[in-house]
Amino acid sequence: MGDCGTNLLRAASMDKRQLRKSGIVGVSAMNFAEVTCPTCFEVFEVAVPHPDEMPTEVDYDCEVCCRPMILVFTEDDVYARGLAD
Numbered sequence: 001m002g003d004c005g006t007n008l009l010r011a012a013s014m015d016k017r018q019l020r021k022s023g024i025v026g027v028s029a030m031n032f033a034e035v036t037c038p039t040c041f042e043v044f045e046v047a048v049p050h051p052d053e054m055p056t057e058v059d060y061d062c063e064v065c066c067r068p069m070i071l072v073f074t075e076d077d078v079y080a081r082g083l084a085d
Contacts, residue, residue, distance in 0.1 A: 033078035038085065040065040049073055 031048040042064040049056060055074045062069060069080045 035071060035078060035080040037062040037064060037067065038069055038080055038082040039067040046071060046078070048078060051075065 032045045033048050034043050034045055036043050040062060042062070044063045046060070049058075053073075055072075058071045058073070060069055060071045060080070061067065068083055070083065070085075072079050072081060
């Protein structure tokens with residue numbers, strides 16, 4: 001793994017203050033949320049969009065059963081719903 005990969009791994013475990021102090025630039029912290037597939041009921045994590053991009057809905061395939069769903073992101077909640085809901 002090159003320097004870029006090492007920096008990304010290191011940055012993933014730091015908060016914003018630590019990132020600034022370490023000199024790693026161009027890396028922002030990502031937020032993740034757990035969602036439950038409406039078909040197979042398995043739970044998995046998805047990256048949450050930036051608050052400026054919410055509310056939004058995203059087409060997504062379950063990471064376990066591959067069935068399509070809609071991920072709904074609001075400022076207060078993140079959930080998955082089936083296409084027929």
